[in-house]
Amino acid sequence: MNQTAIAILVSGAAISGAVLYSSGAFQSKLEAYPFDSYLKDRMNDPDSVQYRRVIDDSFSRDLLGENRFCGEVNAKNRMGGYVGWEQFMALKDADSGKWTIYLASDVDNNFPFWCSEK
Numbered sequence: 001m002n003q004t005a006i007a008i009l010v011s012g013a014a015i016s017g018a019v020l021y022s023s024g025a026f027q028s029k030l031e032a033y034p035f036d037s038y039l040k041d042r043m044n045d046p047d048s049v050q051y052r053r054v055i056d057d058s059f060s061r062d063l064l065g066e067n068r069f070c071g072e073v074n075a076k077n078r079m080g081g082y083v084g085w086e087q088f089m090a091l092k093d094a095d096s097g098k099w100t101i102y103l104a105s106d107v108d109n110n111f112p113f114w115c116s117e118k
Contacts, residue, residue, distance in 0.1 A: 035069060035090035038099040048076035052085065057115055067092035070115030073103075089115055 033039075033054065040046035054071030072085040087104040 033069060033090070034067070035092070035099040035101065039073060039088065039090060039101045042101055042103070043073075043075040044078050045076040045080075048082070050074045050082075055115070068115070087115075 033051070036049075040049050043049055050073070052072050052074075054069060057068040057070050067090075069090040071088060073088045074082050074085045077083050089102045091100045091102070092098070093100065
């Protein structure tokens with residue numbers, strides 16, 4: 001192959017990787033979140049947990065003095081199948097340092113308004 005063809009292939013691979021990363025495809029494998037162990041404790045199969053669209057909701061931290069992360073989580077059920085993406089919010093208590101995990105299925109219809117859209 002000539003150098004032009006190799007450069008085109010390398011550029012294409014780099015662009016494809018960037019698109020996949022920005023879509024969240026690699027997020028569950030590359031990033032460890034500070035609330036991770038607390039959320040996994042809520043799941044039937046902690047090793048199967050996947051994240052996507054996770055944001056650090058810094059506005060709430062500035063306003064309330066607490067850390068808040070919002071996103072979507074997917075994990076396997078007891079039968080071994082993935083249950084589907086569900087919204088979650090992880091809230092760190094400023095005094096104790098412990099995280100509380102809220103899943104959309106746990107709370108009322110106001111859940112989507114707890115996390116700001118980015």
